[in-house]
C-alpha cells in the first residue's frame with residue numbers, strides 16, 4: 145500500500161492560473177490609467193463578459209460571494225421575518241440571513257441530490273416567511289420548477305446560492321440564471337476563480353441599478369446616498385485575473401468532467417460507496433466529486449476513511465459537515481432540531497468530497513480509487 149503514497153500532497157482542489165507575465169500584461173490598462181477600483185475598465189469588461197457567458201439578464205460583480213448574498217437580501221428589501229433555507233451548505237449562506245436580521249428556518253434535503261427538498265420547504269411556510277434561499281449543492285441544480293411554483297403560490301422571493309454552478313447548465317440554460325436573485329462565488333477554491341470575488345444576478349434594470357448603488361455604500365451620485373449600502377466592489381486586480389481565467393475555464397471544466405467520469409467508472413460497484421446523482425437535463429461542471437459512505441456496507445465510516453487517506457497524502461474534505469443547524473446561534477432554533485432534519489443529519493455524517501481539479505493527473509485519480517477499494521480490507 146505504501147506504493148500509493150503521493151509524493152506531493154493532493155488537496156481537494158487546486159486553482160488553475162494563467163502565466164504570471166500574462167497577468168502583468170492584463171494589468172497594464174489599470175496601471176496606465178491609475179484606476180484600481182470603482183468600475184475600472186477591466187471590471188466593466190469582465191462584468192459584461194460574465195453576464196453574456198452566464199446568460200444573466202443583469203449581473204453585478206462583487207468582492208466575494210458572501211457580500212453579494214448580503215446585498216441580494218438588501219436589494220429584495222428583506223430585513224426581518226423568516227427565510228427557509230438548507231442546513232447542508234457553507235456557513236455564508238445562513239450567516240447572510242442572520243446579518244440581515246432574518247431568522248433562518250431549516251428545511252430538510254433530498255437524499256439523491258443533497259439539495260433543499262421543495263416539499264419540506266412548503267410545510268414550513270408561515271405568514272412570516274419572506275423568501276426561499278436554496279443552494280445548488282456541488283453544482284447540481286435545485287428543483288427550480290418546484291421552487292418557482294411554491295413561490296408563486298405563497299408570494300415569496302426565490303434566491304439561489306449558485307456558488308458552485310459556474311459552467312453548469314440546466315436544460316441548456318446556465319444554472320446561475322434561475323431565480324429572482326442568484327449569487328456566485330469566485331473564491332480561490334471555486335472552479336472559476338478571481339482569488340476573491342463573486343457576482344449577483346438579478347432580473348430587472350431597476351434592481352441592477354439599485355444593486356450597483358448598494359455595492360458602493362449606497363452612493364447614487366456625488367450628492368445622494370439611497371440607503372445603507374456596503375463596500376462590495378471588485379478591484380481591477382481581481383477583474384484582470386477573472387478575464388484571463390475566462391479564457392481557460394472551458395478547458396478546466398472539460399478536464400474536471402473527464403476526471404469525474406473516470407471516478408464514476410472506477411468507484412461504481414464498491415459496496416457502501418454511493419455516487420451523487422446528476423440529472424439527465426444537467427450539463428455538469430465537475431466542481432466537486434462527493435461520495436457517500438455507508439459504514440455498515442463499506443467497512444469504515446466516513447471519518448475513518450478521511451483519516452485513513454491522510455497518511456497517503458490524499459486530503460479530502462467533509463463538505464458539508466457539521467450542518468449549519470449545529471452552529472451556535474442557530475442550533476437553538478426549533479427548525480434546527482436533528483429530528484426535523486433526518487436526511488441532512490445522515491448525509492452530513494456520510495459525505496466526503498474527493499480531490500478534483502483540472503491538473504489532477506489521471507493516474508492519481510486511479511490510485512485514489514484503488515485505495516478506496518483496498519482500505520476497508522487493509523484496515524479490517
Ligand SMILES: *Cc1c(COP(=O)(O)O)cnc(C)c1O
Nearest residue numbers: 208209210234236307329330331
Ligand atoms: C464559497 C461559498 C460561499 C461563499 O463565497 P465567498 O466568495 O467565499 O464569500 C457561499 N456559499 C457557498 C455554497 C459556497 O461554497
